Amino acid sequence: MNFPRTLGELRHSAFSEETLLSRHVKDEMRDNLAKKLRQGGTTFNGIIGYEDTVVPQVVNAILSRHNFILLGLRGQAKSRMLRALTSLLDEQMPYIAGCEIHDNPYTPICRYCREEVRKHGDSTPIAYLTPEERYVEKLATPDVTIADLIGDIDPIKAARGGHELSSELTVHYGLLPRANRGIFAINELPDLAGKIQVGLFNIMQEGDVQIKGYPIRLPLDVALVFSANPEDYTARGKIITPLKDRIGSEIRTHYAATVEEGIAITAQEAWIRRNGNRLYIPKYVHEVIERIAFVAREDKRVDKRSGVSQRLPISVMENVVSNAERRALTNDEHTAVPRISDIYSAMPAITGKLELEYEGEMKGADNVGRELIRTAVAKTYDEYFAGVNMQQIVQWFDLGGEIGLAESASAKSVLDSVKGIQGLMDKVAPLGVGLKDPIESQVSAAEFILEGLYAHKRIGRNEERVFTAGEKQSKRPEKQFDREDPSMRQRRPFN
Ligand SMILES: [Zn+2]
Numbered sequence: 344m345n346f347p348r349t350l351g352e353l354r355h356s357a358f359s360e361e362t363l364l365s366r367h368v369k370d371e372m373r374d375n376l377a378k379k380l381r382q383g384g385t386t387f388n389g390i391i392g393y394e395d396t397v398v399p400q401v402v403n404a405i406l407s408r409h410n411f412i413l414l415g416l417r418g419q420a421k422s423r424m425l426r427a428l429t430s431l432l433d434e435q436m437p438y439i440a441g442c443e444i445h446d447n448p449y450t451p452i453c454r455y456c457r458e459e460v461r462k463h464g465d466s467t468p469i470a471y472l473t474p475e476e477r478y479v480e481k482l483a484t485p486d487v488t489i490a491d492l493i494g495d496i497d498p499i500k501a502a503r504g505g506h507e508l509s510s511e512l513t514v515h516y517g518l519l520p521r522a523n524r525g526i527f528a529i530n531e532l533p534d535l536a537g538k539i540q541v542g543l544f545n546i547m548q549e550g551d552v553q554i555k556g557y558p559i560r561l562p563l564d565v566a567l568v569f570s571a572n573p574e575d576y577t578a579r580g581k582i583i584t585p586l587k588d589r590i591g592s593e594i595r596t597h598y599a600a601t602v603e604e605g606i607a608i609t610a611q612e613a614w615i616r617r618n619g620n621r622l623y624i625p626k627y628v629h630e631v632i633e634r635i636a637f638v639a640r641e642d643k644r645v646d647k648r649s650g651v652s653q654r655l656p657i658s659v660m661e662n663v664v665s666n667a668e669r670r671a672l673t674n675d676e677h678t679a680v681p682r683i684s685d686i687y688s689a690m691p692a693i694t695g696k697l698e699l700e701y702e703g704e705m706k707g708a709d710n711v712g713r714e715l716i717r718t719a720v721a722k723t724y725d726e727y728f729a730g731v732n733m734q735q736i737v738q739w740f741d742l743g744g745e746i747g748l749a750e751s752a753s754a755k756s757v758l759d760s761v762k763g764i765q766g767l768m769d770k771v772a773p774l775g776v777g778l779k780d781p782i783e784s785q786v787s788a789a790e791f792i793l794e795g796l797y798a799h800k801r802i803g804r805n806e807e808r809v810f811t812a813g814e815k816q817s818k819r820p821e822k823q824f825d826r827e828d829p830s831m832r833q834r835r836p837f838n
Contacts, residue, residue: 418652
């Protein structure tokens, strides 16, 4: 498509004066959103689990032409949600070529553009911006200044050009003016100093701002969106009242509501499609990894106020795949199939993402991490094997059986040893694994059953990954042990 290249051509195109003057950025977003809603289908691509909660509220905020804020703990896809708003901007937006603040060709607000139009008239050159170029993002920190955000006056430039100090030609524009006619997102809004919030408010309210005491008029056209941690945002004095008043909608985000949703998000975000080795990730491995985050969010040793980010399962998945990849490469195996032991090896992806309470700190991040995995394994095991009689396997250990399953051991060597445990390979069917499947998958399934029994303390395992009868507190009859008893499932095992 050939776009008009001069102001004169623009006047006689689809970007006529009448159209552009009535199409402020919030109108444009509203208009494109209405079109999407009428067409049906997904409103925002790549946003999982918010279909019935966050998305409808964001839609309402945009239809209302509000500035809005997303309130939620870390790792709740707030930034992703805000970036997805670019899908509501026009494919191309004309502006006066060379303008730092992307002036509307028909109503330029900067001095440079006004002079350009006066000099060149209809031959003033026009350039275009894509939706991504119209999205500006800033992480708020206490040291952000008015100069960063709004701009600064350059006195040397002013003196040299003989301009008055308050002339727009002497302003070095900050991030907000550079987002003119686009979307400006400020993350962690409460971290912005009070006087910067005042500056922001003045721009939103009147289009006026003072820079170094000089009044500057900047009637910007910007859709402002924010994110914050709910506790910071609602804390008294963190946000100046007039600014809070100008934020039309407050929308709460949340973590994935179900393990299935979490799995879908992790599958979308984690880097698992790698060139080279073939990879197969069993469903129960997805489930255990996701449950680590769910279990951690409930754990009283983990700080509730900072939350447990979705980035935890995402990073764990990447590490798990890498550990399986490493084993496949060193053993020259055809397919990398993650095992539960790979999840225990992914501790570096867990400990750094947990903010621990005092009790957790005392225990140590590694120990808490291992216990979270163990609980996640126990819960996942119950989904497949609740009520299934595993007595034969337990007995094999009770009679003195021992088996070492190093995480680096080849599938072939492990399969030879697990086949020696009577009844074990007969139990893998509920995991979707048969004796015709690749041995890497069979081994992973067998190990999952042993890890499940260990998580339920029916057999023991030491640090060197040798499974034994272990120390049992009491002999319980089989049925009672495997029953779906909530008190049993919530009991927190320890190493
Ligand atoms: Zn301009």
